Amino acid sequence: MATFSSVEISLMLASVANGDADALERLYLATSAKIYGVVLRIVRRHDLAADVMEDCYLHIWKTAGRFDPKLISPMSWMIAIARARAIDLARRPDVAASDGEAEIADSESPGSLSRRELTDELKRLLTCVGRLEPERQRMLLLAYYGAFTRDQLASKIDMPVDLIKAALRLSLFEIEQCLTS
Amino acid sequence: MPDVVSNEDLHALAGEYALGTLDYDERKGASALLEVDPTFLGIVRIWEKRLGDLHLMVESVEPEPQLWERIRPKVAAIEQMPRGIAPEPDKTAELFEAAPEGEAASTAVTAVPANYETTAPDTETPPAAIAEAELQLAELAALRPAPAEQDGSALPPVSESAPAPDDQPSPAESQIERGFVPPPPMLRRSPPMPLTQHVRKSGRGWMAASLLLGLVAILLAGLIGAWRFFPERLPAKLRAYTVLNIPAPPPPAPPAPPARPAPAPFQE
Numbered sequence: 001m002a003t004f005s006s007v008e009i010s011l012m013l014a015s016v017a018n019g020d021a022d023a024l025e026r027l028y029l030a031t032s033a034k035i036y037g038v039v040l041r042i043v044r045r046h047d048l049a050a051d052v053m054e055d056c057y058l059h060i061w062k063t064a065g066r067f068d069p070k071l072i073s074p075m076s077w078m079i080a081i082a083r084a085r086a087i088d089l090a091r092r093p094d095v096a097a098s099d100g101e102a103e104i105a106d107s108e109s110p111g112s113l114s115r116r117e118l119t120d121e122l123k124r125l126l127t128c129v130g131r132l133e134p135e136r137q138r139m140l141l142l143a144y145y146g147a148f149t150r151d152q153l154a155s156k157i158d159m160p161v162d163l164i165k166a167a168l169r170l171s172l173f174e175i176e177q178c179l180t181s
Numbered sequence: 182m183p184d185v186v187s188n189e190d191l192h193a194l195a196g197e198y199a200l201g202t203l204d205y206d207e208r209k210g211a212s213a214l215l216e217v218d219p220t221f222l223g224i225v226r227i228w229e230k231r232l233g234d235l236h237l238m239v240e241s242v243e244p245e246p247q248l249w250e251r252i253r254p255k256v257a258a259i260e261q262m263p264r265g266i267a268p269e270p271d272k273t274a275e276l277f278e279a280a281p282e283g284e285a286a287s288t289a290v291t292a293v294p295a296n297y298e299t300t301a302p303d304t305e306t307p308p309a310a311i312a313e314a315e316l317q318l319a320e321l322a323a324l325r326p327a328p329a330e331q332d333g334s335a336l337p338p339v340s341e342s343a344p345a346p347d348d349q350p351s352p353a354e355s356q357i358e359r360g361f362v363p364p365p366p367m368l369r370r371s372p373p374m375p376l377t378q379h380v381r382k383s384g385r386g387w388m389a390a391s392l393l394l395g396l397v398a399i400l401l402a403g404l405i406g407a408w409r410f411f412p413e414r415l416p417a418k419l420r421a422y423t424v425l426n427i428p429a430p431p432p433p434a435p436p437a438p439p440a441r442p443a444p445a446p447f448q449e
Contacts, residue, residue: 017264021256028249033241040242042201053244054252061256065264072226076233083201083229088212091205122234140200144235147201172196172228179231 004030009074010067017065024061031075032057035082042086042147043095044102052089056082073121087147128178136171143168192224199228 004012009030015023035056040049059081067077089095129137135157143153150168154161197203198211214221407414408421417423 017261019261021253024256025249025253028252032248033243034236034239036244037239037242038236041239046245050244050248050251053248054255057252058255058259061261062259063262065262072230072233075236076230079233079236080199080226080229087201088208091203091208093205096205119234119237122237125231125234141235143200143202144232145239149204150202151204153202168197168200168202169193172193172200175231176192176196 006069006073006075010069013060013064013067013069013074016061017067021061024057027060028057031078034075035078038079039082039086041145042083043090044099046103048089048095049086052082052086055085059085083147090147091149124179125175128175131178132171132174136167139164139167140171140175191221195221195224196228198225199232 009027012023012027012030016027032053036049036053039052039056040046043049043052056078060078067074072080129140132140139153139157142148142156146152148156150161150164153159154164157164159167194203194207194211194214198208203211211221211225215225216222404419404424407419412420422428
């Protein structure tokens, strides 16, 4: 499957903002697999993931005109939209209660990464994440990819919830310091 | 949630919101805060951008083929937001409340300090703005080296002229002979977009300034050459004594009569 560059995705978004529905389809073809992968790891059910995808691309259609490539990369912009919707759905009490029906097993390890995809920003981020104390590093990545609540993390890692909260906040603080130094 | 939230708490809350670790009640509170507090919205956006690069490491999963067919018919019914209006937080309340999807009116948020959606009011017509953005993006695309799987190079050649044959003077030499000083070449590389636009904008100004200075230098050189080689041809206003405000040279004296030896003061 061809990988599209940030510039190409931004161009598609610009066309979408122009009202070009074919451009939305091209954007969908170019990005849906990645976004579906992100969403599925959070909601862990295909039917829920499909709902999120629909909501997500319709929102992208609606708001493409507000995307500014100077401020954020297009994929990060789209994935922030997708994550917000996926997490909101996962937190809904009726959905959260049905967590036992999960079709996807949560995994801590992220997928493999080709060298081309290792952007400077990602390198910097991974460096900063890599400087975290190993337990907290693992906790942060688990939290991010699975979008688990602190309670869920506490049961997975077997640590009190208060400690989880303090550890997460410390990790976020250290990452911010590292990235902005 | 407490009524008064410290700045540290706000940053931590924003970070955990982006991370996804808030529980249902906290997330509901944070979502509400997003809609009324532009500072909080800005901090959340920063965290979403920071952590967003981690998505590169998530495995892609193809959704079922029918999913697009489900989405496509609904696109036409949705009115697109115009460009450049004040940004609003994503209205995800409908997912929270499990209500049917609907385009709930979002409250507009006034200027946000740090946000990754454009805040500038749209002063130019949308097509022009899009065309310019597309042009800039296309230029940036042309500058990037071609990825391995694409055919042909997208990079335009840096040197435009072939090496000159020996019997003709090289382009640079003939240019200097004619008195033309070429401006320094602009570096071709693939910088991040804001830098490119900045270089391009200030590059035009600097190029014009250097061309102007070059022109002044040529004129001065020409004038000095004229003073040296053919001063008589210059009109009076351009001659050296006028321009430099030095005393005029005395007119050439008429040839002196053959000098008679002065009478010797002492004649013997």
